[in-house]
Amino acid sequence: MRLLQFSTSHYCRKARLILGYKKVAYEVENLTPGVHILRVKPLTGGQTVPVLLSEDGAIGDSTQIWHYLEKEYPDRTLILGDRHQQQQAQLLEDWLDESLGVATRFIYYHYRSGEGKSIDPSWFSQAIIQIVKRQYNINPRAVTLATQRLEVGLNILGNSWQHQPYLIGDRISIADITAAALLSPLALIPHYRSQYPWLFERIVEIHQHCGETLPPGLGG
Structure with missing residues (x-):
């Protein structure tokens, strides 16, 4: 593949x-x-x-x-055995895809083109960032709304992830995979690293569980 x-x-x-x-x-x-x-x-x-x-x-x-x-590859399934829990996991996945993942993209690329430019100030990297910002219409107003949406979302996720290793049930689901991936760019932004340490603990755990290299800012 x-x-x-x-x-x-x-x-x-x-x-x-x-x-x-x-x-x-x-x-x-x-x-x-x-x-x-x-x-x-x-x-x-x-x-x-x-x-x-x-x-x-x-x-x-x-x-x-x-x-x-x-x-x-059904043997290592990400589908939970309990039907109600699986429905919750899929709802979380959809919400993360359509809301928090988009909000994170806006915040990350805004940061990388401003305060975080030093992460990679090369002309190629900054050109790609500007292409992405134009493609998704990432502007200050949109970033403000994204920041508000993300804060609410992280508080919701924290109700589970601050106290247990998985968002739904007692084993990994598509919700955990999605959250760990889509929120990973926040590891490069100091505000989120200091305010939500539990988030990055979970992101590291899920990456280790999946054998995937840690994202930038977390050792990758």
Whole structure:
């Protein structure tokens, strides 16, 4: 299998965590934002990564990749045995994908183009950041709203993750994988590292569980 990705994308990290948890062998093909469309669109008809190339064809979107891998590799499942708990886990995954993951993207790229520019001030890195900011219309007002949304979301997640290793039930689920991936860029932002230490403890634990390299800011 081959995973088409952006190396810095937290949605691609989610796909890697799922692959790692299921112990599926794969290769990575890193693409450049913008010109990646030339590679991705003929395969899926879309413009986003990750895309997993398998013997069954191209699977786009991290959630669809999870569904495909559950079907092909059911032994190491991320589906909880309790139906109600699994429904909760899938609701959390969807909320994280559509809300907190997006908010994190806005906050991260805003930070990297300002206070966090020193992380990688190279012209190439800053050019990619500006491409992403234009693509998603990341502006000061949107960042303010994203910051508010993320604060509420972290308080909700903290009700579980501050006191137990998993968000739902007594073992890892797709909710844990998704949260660990999509919130990982916050590790490079000092405010979040100091205010939410429990978050990064859980992110490290999930990465170790899945055999995935830790994200930047956490030893990766």
